[in-house]
Amino acid sequence: GQSLEQPSEVTAVEGAIVQINCTYQTSGFYGLSWYQQHDGGAPTFLSYNALDGLEETGRFSSFLSRSDSYGYLLLQELQMKDSASYFCGRNRCDDKIIFGKGTRLHILP
Amino acid sequence: GAGVSQTPSNKVTEKGKYVELRCDPISGHTALYWYRQSLGQGPEFLIYFQGTGAADDSGLPNDRFFAVRPEGSVSTLKIQRTERGDSAVYLCASSFLDRATTGELFFGEGSRLTVL
Numbered sequence: 001g002q003s004l005e006q007p008s009e010v011t012a013v014e015g016a017i018v019q020i021n022c023t024y025q026t027s028g029f030y031g032l033s034w035y036q037q038h039d040g041g042a043p044t045f046l047s048y049n050a051l052d053g054l055e056e057t058g059r060f061s062s063f064l065s066r067s068d069s070y071g072y073l074l075l076q077e078l079q080m081k082d083s084a085s086y087f088c089g090r091n092r093c094d095d096k097i098i099f100g101k102g103t104r105l106h107i108l109p
Numbered sequence: 110g111a112g113v114s115q116t117p118s119n120k121v122t123e124k125g126k127y128v129e130l131r132c133d134p135i136s137g138h139t140a141l142y143w144y145r146q147s148l149g150q151g152p153e154f155l156i157y158f159q160g161t162g163a164a165d166d167s168g169l170p171n172d173r174f175f176a177v178r179p180e181g182s183v184s185t186l187k188i189q190r191t192e193r194g195d196s197a198v199y200l201c202a203s204s205f206l207d208r209a210t211t212g213e214l215f216f217g218e219g220s221r222l223t224v225l
Contacts, residue, residue, distance in 0.1 A: 035214075041218070042200070043202075094165065095164065099144075099151040102150070
């Protein structure tokens with residue numbers, strides 16, 4: 001099974017802001033990464049946090065709190081093309097990267 | 110090509126047959142990962158190579174699965190005596206040596222395996 005927990009589905013309105021949470025097991029933890037995957041496509045890298053705090057990349061930001069074993073992906077100014085699955089990934093110090101089951105984001109017009 | 114290339118993109122086989130899936134990583138990437146993804150699930154770790162050696166093969170489900178990377182570039186995932194439960198998309202990803210600081214994997218489009 002996976003060692004990360006994230007909601008299975010989230011629904012938001014176009015133009016709004018949505019937050020996708022991820023909690024993880026701390027064993028061997030090095031950093032938290034986020035990937036986007038459209039139906040039938042390859043996962044693509046969005047963001048990575050090795051240190052506590054917020055990393056901003058355009059409309060997407062990612063946050064990490066190591067003390068809480070928790071992170072989130074924040075998507076602003078949602079567009080219809082953001083409808084996809086989003087995976088958090090636990091980067092381990094042994095270089096293995098384990099992914100959560102993914103959050104399917106539905107965007108309503 | 111510029112990205113990770115996986116062949117075949119689709120493979121349909123019969124139960125009990127042998128299958129090989131190929132991954133051509135981005136030139137210069139020393140780390141190569143294989144994942145398996147079932148519908149509605151996240152990528153499930155199978156094996157990780159650093160150069161030619163398998164640094165971690167703990168995700169391979171059983172001894173029917175084997176992967177090689179003889180020259181530190183192209184990798185082949187081999188599945189013997191396929192079972193219907195092996196049906197999934199097999200994803201390959203590669204990265205630079207310093208993936209620990211960037212966290213970025215570059216994924217291929219995957220090989221969809223269907224076992225009848």
